[in-house]
Amino acid sequence: MNITVLGATGRTGSKLVKSLEKDHQLTLLVRDPDKVANLELNPQVIVSGNVLNIDDLRLVIHEDTDLVISCLATDKQNTLSRMANALIARMEEFPAIRFIGIGTAGILDARHEPGKYRFQSTESKRSSTAAAEDHLALYEKLRQSQTDWTIICPTYLPDDDQERPVVFELNRLPEGVKRIGTASLARFITDHLQNSDFIHHRVGAGEGYD
Numbered sequence: 001m002n003i004t005v006l007g008a009t010g011r012t013g014s015k016l017v018k019s020l021e022k023d024h025q026l027t028l029l030v031r032d033p034d035k036v037a038n039l040e041l042n043p044q045v046i047v048s049g050n051v052l053n054i055d056d057l058r059l060v061i062h063e064d065t066d067l068v069i070s071c072l073a074t075d076k077q078n079t080l081s082r083m084a085n086a087l088i089a090r091m092e093e094f095p096a097i098r099f100i101g102i103g104t105a106g107i108l109d110a111r112h113e114p115g116k117y118r119f120q121s122t123e124s125k126r127s128s129t130a131a132a133e134d135h136l137a138l139y140e141k142l143r144q145s146q147t148d149w150t151i152i153c154p155t156y157l158p159d160d161d162q163e164r165p166v167v168f169e170l171n172r173l174p175e176g177v178k179r180i181g182t183a184s185l186a187r188f189i190t191d192h193l194q195n196s197d198f199i200h201h202r203v204g205a206g207e208g209y210d
Contacts, residue, residue: 001024001025001066001067001193002024002025002027002064002065002066002067003020003024003025003026003027003065003066003067003068003069004026004027004028004029004060004061004065004067004068004069005017005020005026005027005028005029005043005068005069005071006029006051006068006069006070006071006072007070007071007072007073007102008028008029008030008036008041008043008071009028009030009032009035009036009039009041010071010072010073011157011159011182012071012102012157012182012185012186013071014039014041015161015182015183015185015186016069016071016186016189016190017041017043018041018186019186019187019189019190020190021041021042021043025044025045026043026044026045027043027044027045027046027047027060027065028041028043028045028046028047028060029047029049029050029051029056029057029059029060030046030047030048030049031048031049031050032048033046033048045060047059047060051072051079051083051087052079052082052083052086054086054090057083057086057087057090058090061087061090061091061094061097062094063094065094065097066096066097066098067097067098067099067100067193068087068091068097068098068099068100069099069100069101069189070087070099070100070101070102071102072101072102073102074104074130074131074134074135076130078134078137079134080134080135080137080138081134081137081138081141083138084137084138084141084142085141088141088142088145088147091145091147092145092146092147095146097147097148098147098148098149098150098199099142099147099148099149099150100149100150100151100152100189100193101138101142101149101150101151101152102151102152102153102154102185102189103135103138103139103151103152103153103202104119104131104132104135104153104154105118105153105154105155105173105204106118106119106124106126106129106131106132106135106136106153107119107132107135107136107139107151107153107202108153108171108172108173108202108204109171109172109202110123111123111172111173111175117132117136118173119132119133119136123173135151138151139151139202143200148199148200149199149200150195150198150199150200150201150202150203151201151202151203152185152188152189152202152203152205153173153202153203153204153205154180154185154205154206155173155177155178155179155180155204155205155206156178156179156180157179157180157181157182157185158179158181158182159181159182160181160182160183160184161181161182161183162181162183162184163181163183163184163187164181164184164207164208165184165207165208166180166184166185166187166188166205166206166207166208167205167206167207167208168188168203168204168205168206169203169204170197170198170201170202170203170204171201171202171203171204172204173204173206174204174205174206174208176209177205177206177207177208178206178207179206179207180205180206180207181207184207185205188205
């Protein structure tokens with residue numbers, strides 16, 4: 001597949017690129033191309049730019065693109081919500097493009113408080129809701145769009161090079177999970193790139209316990 005990756009030099013993004021680059025044609029949109037070399041990533045196309053610039057999005061999302069993956073994290077600048085309209089508008093120009101984003105478990109449905117997201121419920125232990133609200137803004141705009149989207153919503157996400165089995169549940173966090181390492185998340189996404197059951201769903205994910 002021809003895959004465009006946003007946020008490719010981050011903790012999860014860099015592991016995902018390494019997982020994908022052997023079997024897929026990758027295009028990365030990065031602010032600092034030097035980071036690509038430092039992380040020993042070898043995509044086919046590297047574009048220096050910013051996800052908030054519509055002209056940069058046009059360069060990396062086009063008629064040959066099959067899939068856009070966003071590994072962008074919240075950065076206290078509301079980047080996700082600010083890029084949402086331009087990103088969705090560009091993808092909607094090419095209806096065959098699918099979108100996979102990495103979100104947060106906070107925007108999954110609360111298990112025991114119907115009608116609430118986890119970050120609004122007693123399930124959340126975080127005092128700040130800023131990150132969840134930024135992810136939520138992108139999710140709500142995707143939900144109203146014509147795009148075939150999926151948002152993978154990991155629980156606590158430490159940097160970890162070891163791949164472990166992952167359990168998942170549509171729209172809610174699986175019970176009992178406490179963490180998912182970045183390598184496990186990257187492998188999970190790689191293994192489910194074409195999972196049609198995930199389309200138009202949030203997918204709660206965590207490492208399973210035997």
